[in-house]
Amino acid sequence: MNTPxxxxxxxxxxxxxxxxxxxxxxxxxxxxxxxxxxxxxxxxESGCGKSTLARAAVGLxxxxxxxxxxxxxxxxPLGWRPRSGAEVGLQMVxxxxxxxxxxxxxxxxxxxxxxxxxxxGSARRARVHELLERVAMPTSAAQRYxxxxxxxxxQRLAIARALAPEPRMIIADEPVTALDASSQAQVxxxxxxxxxxxxxxxxxxxxxLALVHEIADVTAVMYLGRIVEAAPTxxxxxEPRHPYTRALIDAVPQIGPTPRxxxxxxxxxxxxxxxxxxxxFRPRCPHAFAPCGEQPPTVDLGDRSVACWLTDxxxxxxxxxxx
Amino acid sequence: MTTxxxxxxxxxxxxxxxxxxxxxxxxxxxxxxxxxxxVALTILGGWLLLALLADVLAPYDPLAQSPDTYASPSGAHWxxxxxxxxxxxxxxVHGARLSIPLALAIVSLALLVGGLLGxxxxxxGRFVDEALMRLTDLVFAFPQIILAMAVTAAxxxxxxxxxxxxxxxxWPVYARVIRSAVxxxxxxxxxxxxxxxxxxxxxxxxxxxxxxxxxxxxxxxxLELGNAVLLLxxxxxxxxxxxxxxxxxxxxxxxxxxxxxxxxxxxxxxxAILTVVMAxxxxxxxxRDRLDPRYTKGR
Amino acid sequence: MAPLxxxxxxxxxxxxxxxxxPILHDVSLTVDEGxxxxxxxESGCGKSLTAQTLxxxxxxxxxxxGSARYAGTELxxLDARGWQRVRGAGIAMVFQDPSAALHPMLTVxxxxxxxxxxxxxMDRRAAGRRAVELLDQVRIPDPERALRAYxxxxxxxxxQRVAIAIALAARPRLLIADEPTTALDVTVQAGxxxxxERLRAxxxxxxxxxxxxxxxxxxxxxxxxxxxxxxxxxxxxxxxxLTAPTHPYTAALLGARPHGTQTGATLRPIPGAPxxxxxxxxxxxxxxxCGYAEPSCGEAPPPLTPAGVDRSVACVVRPxxEVAA
Numbered sequence: 001m002n003t004p005x006x007x008x009x010x011x012x013x014x015x016x017x018x019x020x021x022x023x024x025x026x027x028x029x030x031x032x033x034x035x036x037x038x039x040x041x042x043x044x045e046s047g048c049g050k051s052t053l054a055r056a057a058v059g060l061x062x063x064x065x066x067x068x069x070x071x072x073x074x075x076x077p078l079g080w081r082p083r084s085g086a087e088v089g090l091q092m093v094x095x096x097x098x099x100x101x102x103x104x105x106x107x108x109x110x111x112x113x114x115x116x117x118x119x120x121g122s123a124r125r126a127r128v129h130e131l132l133e134r135v136a137m138p139t140s141a142a143q144r145y146x147x148x149x150x151x152x153x154x155q156r157l158a159i160a161r162a163l164a165p166e167p168r169m170i171i172a173d174e175p176v177t178a179l180d181a182s183s184q185a186q187v188x189x190x191x192x193x194x195x196x197x198x199x200x201x202x203x204x205x206x207x208x209l210a211l212v213h214e215i216a217d218v219t220a221v222m223y224l225g226r227i228v229e230a231a232p233t234x235x236x237x238x239e240p241r242h243p244y245t246r247a248l249i250d251a252v253p254q255i256g257p258t259p260r261x262x263x264x265x266x267x268x269x270x271x272x273x274x275x276x277x278x279x280x281f282r283p284r285c286p287h288a289f290a291p292c293g294e295q296p297p298t299v300d301l302g303d304r305s306v307a308c309w310l311t312d313x314x315x316x317x318x319x320x321x322x323x
Numbered sequence: 324m325t326t327x328x329x330x331x332x333x334x335x336x337x338x339x340x341x342x343x344x345x346x347x348x349x350x351x352x353x354x355x356x357x358x359x360x361x362v363a364l365t366i367l368g369g370w371l372l373l374a375l376l377a378d379v380l381a382p383y384d385p386l387a388q389s390p391d392t393y394a395s396p397s398g399a400h401w402x403x404x405x406x407x408x409x410x411x412x413x414x415x416v417h418g419a420r421l422s423i424p425l426a427l428a429i430v431s432l433a434l435l436v437g438g439l440l441g442x443x444x445x446x447x448g449r450f451v452d453e454a455l456m457r458l459t460d461l462v463f464a465f466p467q468i469i470l471a472m473a474v475t476a477a478x479x480x481x482x483x484x485x486x487x488x489x490x491x492x493x494w495p496v497y498a499r500v501i502r503s504a505v506x507x508x509x510x511x512x513x514x515x516x517x518x519x520x521x522x523x524x525x526x527x528x529x530x531x532x533x534x535x536x537x538x539x540x541x542x543x544x545x546l547e548l549g550n551a552v553l554l555l556x557x558x559x560x561x562x563x564x565x566x567x568x569x570x571x572x573x574x575x576x577x578x579x580x581x582x583x584x585x586x587x588x589x590x591x592x593x594x595a596i597l598t599v600v601m602a603x604x605x606x607x608x609x610x611r612d613r614l615d616p617r618y619t620k621g622r
Numbered sequence: 623m624a625p626l627x628x629x630x631x632x633x634x635x636x637x638x639x640x641x642x643x644p645i646l647h648d649v650s651l652t653v654d655e656g657x658x659x660x661x662x663x664e665s666g667c668g669k670s671l672t673a674q675t676l677x678x679x680x681x682x683x684x685x686x687x688g689s690a691r692y693a694g695t696e697l698x699x700l701d702a703r704g705w706q707r708v709r710g711a712g713i714a715m716v717f718q719d720p721s722a723a724l725h726p727m728l729t730v731x732x733x734x735x736x737x738x739x740x741x742x743x744m745d746r747r748a749a750g751r752r753a754v755e756l757l758d759q760v761r762i763p764d765p766e767r768a769l770r771a772y773x774x775x776x777x778x779x780x781x782q783r784v785a786i787a788i789a790l791a792a793r794p795r796l797l798i799a800d801e802p803t804t805a806l807d808v809t810v811q812a813g814x815x816x817x818x819e820r821l822r823a824x825x826x827x828x829x830x831x832x833x834x835x836x837x838x839x840x841x842x843x844x845x846x847x848x849x850x851x852x853x854x855x856x857x858x859x860x861x862x863x864l865t866a867p868t869h870p871y872t873a874a875l876l877g878a879r880p881h882g883t884q885t886g887a888t889l890r891p892i893p894g895a896p897x898x899x900x901x902x903x904x905x906x907x908x909x910x911x912c913g914y915a916e917p918s919c920g921e922a923p924p925p926l927t928p929a930g931v932d933r934s935v936a937c938v939v940r941p942x943x944e945v946a947a
Contacts, residue, residue: 045807046778060515078515082523092519100512104534110513114520150895158516165520180664181834185878185891192888207807210837210880214889251808253815253841255876257861259658261819261841262812268777269807 004072005033006201007057007090007169011066014049014056021273026052028225028275029066031298034169034201039192041216041233042205043248047269049225050205051095054173057203058092059083070169088114091167093191095174097154101146107132107157108142114164131160135190152183159190169201170194177207188215209252213237221245224280225272231304241306243285279309363605366598374419381413385570393585403587405578407568411587414570415595421565422572423599425486426551432490434544437497438537444498445505445536446528452502459495467492468557475563485564489554493547497540504536539611546607549600556596572596625652626828627676627713627796628691632698634668634675636899637683643900645671646852647923649688653796656826658819660839660860662875663849664896669832672849673798677715678705692796710741714794718801720785724773730757730784731769734791741792756787760817779810783817790821797821800832815842836879840864845932848872851897851907854926858933868935871908873943906937914941 014027026049034040044050055061057068062077069075070090076083094100102110111128119127129139135156146154155175162170172191176184192215195202206212212219213233220230221244229242240246250263267284270276276283278293285292291309298307373380389408396403402411444455462470474488508514514531518524522531556573558564560580565571572592579589634646646668653659661669674680676690678700690697692712700708717723725733734756735749744752750769757765760783773781782802789797799818803811819842821827833839839846839860846860848869856869867873877890894911897903903910905920912919916939926934 045809058519060519078518080524083519083521085521088519088521090519092516094512094516096512100516102513102517102531102535105530110517113517113522152895161516161520181875181878182664182892182895185889189888189891208880209808214880247809251812253811253835253837255837255840255864257865259841259844259860261816262808264812264816265809268779268810 004035005069006036006071007034007203008032008069009053009057009066010069012053012056012063012068013065014052014061015064016052016061018273021271024273025064025275026225026272027056027063028272030222030225030227031066032203032220032227032230034203036168036201037195037199038218039195039202039204039216041212041219042203042222043207043209043212043219044222045207045248045269047224047272048222049272050222051173053222054092054171054203054205057171058090059087060092085116088116088165089168091162091165091170093155093159093162093170093172093175096178097151097158098146098178100158101154101161103146106143106145111142111157111161111164114161116165127164131163132157134163134194135160136186150183152179152186155179155183155187156190159187159194163194167200169203171203171205173205174207175204176211184211191215209248221248224269224275226280226307227298227305228281228308229304229306231306235304241301241304241311242281242308243287243310244281247284279307357609359605360609363602363609366602367606370419370423370595370599370602373416374423377416377420381410381416383410383413385409385414385417386568393588395585396587402591403585405575405585405588406581409568411575411591414575415572415592417570418572418575418592418595419599421570422552422555422596425482425555425565426548429486429489429493429551429555430544430548432486433493433547434497434540436490437494437499438501438540440494441498441501441540442505442528442533442536445502445509446524446532448509455498456502459498462492462495465492468554471554471558472561472563475558480563480566482565482569485555485558488558489551492554493551496547497543500540500543501536504539505532508532508535542607542611544607545610546604548607549603552596552599552603623654624694626655626657626693627651627653627830628689629672629676630689630691632672632675632688632690633686634671634680635685636671636681638900640900642685644852645899646675648925649849649852649854650926651847651854651857653828653830655795656822656828657845658822658829658831658843660843660846661830661832661849662834662836662839662846664834664875666896666899667849668852669849670800671852673715673800673830673832676798677709677713710737710792710794712794713796713798714789714792715798715800716782716785716789716802718804720778720781720802721773723785723788724781726773729770729772730776734769734788737788737791752791753787756790757784759790759821760784760787761813762787777810779806779813782806782814786814786817786821790827794827796828796830798830798832801834802831803838804834811838818842836864836875848875851902852899853907853923853936855908855937856933856935857926858930862931862933867943868929868933868940869908869937870912870914870939870941870943874911914939 009030009032012027012030013025015023015025018024030053032040042050056063059075059077067074070087073086075087075090108128111131112124115124115127128142132139132141137153137156137160141157149157175191176187179187188211191202194200204212204216216233218230219233219236220227221242223244229236229240229245236245237249240249247265251265253262254260265284279296282288282292287310296307296309298305299311301311387409391404392406392408394400394404400410400412402415404410440455444452470492471488474491475484478484514527517527517531555564556576559571559573560577564573567574572595575592576589579585629649629651632646632649635642635644649672661672663669675686676697680686686698692708697708731753734753735746738744738749738752753769754765757768762768762780762783773784776784803814806814815838818829822829831843843860846857846863847854848856848871850871856863856867856872863872864876867876874892878892880889892911897907905922906924909915909919918938924936924938926936929935
């Protein structure tokens with residue numbers, strides 16, 4: 001990588017207080033980078049901390065340890081000051097387009113919130129129209145209210161709003177989960193097209209592996225607050241090195257000429273408040289062996305990184321080398 | 324995390340069904356056109372008209388005394404006269420000029436004060452919230468009328484102080500309502516989205532938070548209008564409101580209460596209070612159903 | 623042998639403030655004893671309403687025509703007591719959100735046994751024994767302890783298993799599963815799918831599985847129906863249906879989904895949106911969004927006609943379709 005990362009996480013931890021469970025570490029040390037023009041997919045199952053990480057990435061919550069940097073500067077958690085001009089380049093698209101647009105304000109007024117103050121007079125309205133065209137919505141949408149649009153259209157409008165300040169980096173947190181098949185594809189293609197056309201970076205968070213496979217340049221797999229494997233998407237799918245990655249890929253139902261049930265992964269995701277010691281995947285891992293009682297280090301294997309004792313040639317039994 | 328259904332919409336649907344049941348199914352008329360609401364509106368309209376045209380409609384000067392004391396209702400004095408021979412009908416009509424605007428003033432001031440404090444408490448949270456909420460608890464701990472009496476007694480009994488006292492005892496309820504509305508939407512993503520675009524907290528409060536939280540408080544205010552009329556009447560009844568001989572409904576009831584065999588002296592102003600309070604309450608109910616965005620803004 | 627469930631020309635119209643809305647048109651489908659049948663389509667296509675019709679759960683004022691026979695009995699027109707007999711002991715249902723089917727304040731054991739004591743007239747002890755058996759059958763660890771637990775003490779996947787156990791309590795022969803895995807993670811979904819397949823193999827349970835995910839349809843079911851705007855547009859053995867679709871909508875759905883087979887490919891969205899109920903165009907409902915539409919498509923909704931081995935399609939054009947997967 002010769003281009004510097006536009007968004008980088010270094011050993012980020014996020015804790016929240018939960019009634020009856022004490023402090024819960026939802027994100028337990030994540031390091032990840034997103035470069036300009038790059039789509040990084042972050043996959044994982046519910047409760048793995050991916051949404052918590054997304055909120056910390058844009059400053060909606062503060063990490064309890066580690067740093068999130070955007071364009072080389074630490075992201076300031078949102079507080080009493082308006083967001084600074086530099087950080088406005090970091091935007092987010094939320095999961096639920098029914099909650100991410102204010103029901104009582106027109107679309108135009110909400111888009112204007114993000115149009116830079118340097119744009120004045122009639123140019124502001126022109127900018128709103130431009131943004132709507134960019135997401136393939138009619139300019140008449142500016143005068144209308146969110147409830148007049150379908151879920152897919154709302155998500156496109158929410159994307160237009162995120163584009164208003166000309167962002168350089170987009171965090172998309174499950175942006176198509178609430179949408180139907182038809183609109184899912186439209187919204188995904190729109191996001192991918194924007195990243196490529198505008199040379200933005202995108203952290204695309206999803207539980208849908210197949211979808212991430214389709215669009216991401218790099219895929220990071222998260223389990224219980226940690227990234228267990230990150231690699232160029234193609235390599236990750238061709239040859240997953242972490243048993244959890246393997247299990248996730250195998251659990252995706254495939255279309256084929258005869259019914260074939262997806263493989264089952266034993267057990268359930270533990271409560272992050274009572275995370276297992278050592279490797280957090282150990283209780284469910286079919287390959288677990290003695291060294292797994294210790295937290296495995298994240299090993300850099302050229303273009304991929306894996307946190308698994310199996311990749312350590314000193315400890316790994318040879319049988320388990322290929323998963 | 325992976326549900327397709329939108330929980331807010333689900334809740335809205337649930338609520339709609341509930342409301343539907345309350346009103347006897349989907350075939351019943353919209354709240355606004357229900358007979359009871361029309362009656363309430365007519366009553367309030369009538370009082371407004373009486374208040375505006377009091378000088379024309381009242382056959383006598385409300386303060387004019389006459390030797391004809393305790394006259395029972397008749398053609399000359401429709402509602403009879405009181406101990407000083409004043410025409411009760413004229414006094415009731417003029418009383419509308421006093422009671423209704425004062426109630427409006429009390430409620431709007433309380434809404435303004437309570438609303439602002441609630442907004443700040445809900446949005447800022449932490450110790451500001453804690454402090455403000457304990458303050459509301461303090462006010463809630465006393466019966467409203469006792470606290471209002473204490474305040475008026477301390478500042479001196481007159482109309483302005485009665486209004487002030489009633490604002491002091493009634494703002495906390497608005498603060499609570501607005502605060503909980505703000506709390507329930509503080510995590511809403513449109514607020515987060517606006518903040519991420521560089522919208523400052525004050526502007527976000529004004530444009531994204533306030534419009535979405537004011538609805539319930541406005542409804543509450545309408546319901547509280549009736550209460551304000553009652554409290555004001557009670558203060559006057561106790562001699563802590565508008566000074567005699569002002570034609571105020573509460574003090575009129577008080578006057579009549581001394582001897583109930585002259586029933587008309589307190590019954591007619593009492594009826595005036597009753598109709599206004601009930602009309603405001605019905606209107607508040609209707610407004611609640613009407614203003615609730617989950618109810619009116621269908622998908 | 624007659625199919626266990628035989629739905630013929632079912633049409634359902636629901637009341638609305640703006641007059642009656644036709645939701646289902648001419649739906650015909652069958653489920654055999656011990657068969658896994660899939661029903662797929664986007665939200666609003668009528669797949670869930672079909673399930674509601676088969677369980678007598680339509681809202682008041684709904685107008686139903688056609689026929690739906692379960693084990694030889696006509697379901698449409700049953701009275702409340704007739705439905706009571708069919709539901710539970712004949713046809714049972716599980717939903718997307720298991721919490722909706724579980725009472726939050728009652729223990730799992732109470733909910734399971736209540737059902738059996740009502741439907742099967744079992745005494746308390748027999749019902750208790752069967753409850754343990756059922757929980758074991760749906761692979762709930764430590765069934766005795768689970769009986770005393772409340773729904774909120776289970777994870778989403780486990781709750782869905784409990785809901786399935788309750789649905790199975792009165793020994794139904796047909797289970798209608800309405801998106802039972804949509805809210806679950808893939809690894810948890812895999813477990814539920816395997817459970818349904820095992821129940822079919824071990825007890826001969828027939829399952830009608832409603833889903834929007836064609837991958838799930840392919841992985842689990844042997845025969846599938848594709849719904850669009852309240853009609854069946856294509857049906858056949860799932861394998862051939864999804865690898866060689868003949869209806870443009872089936873092909874479009876396949877193109878719009880990520881296949882998980884290649885990187886960097888773009889999804890092919892279906893232009894436009896499905897018509898709202900009552901706003902379907904005359905003729906083929908898919909025609910405004912279809913790349914192969916011809917003038918004749920606008921005339922009348924095409925009937926489902928046989929096309930190949932065990933397959934039928936409702937399309938008059940029958941274009942040659944490229945399949946991405």
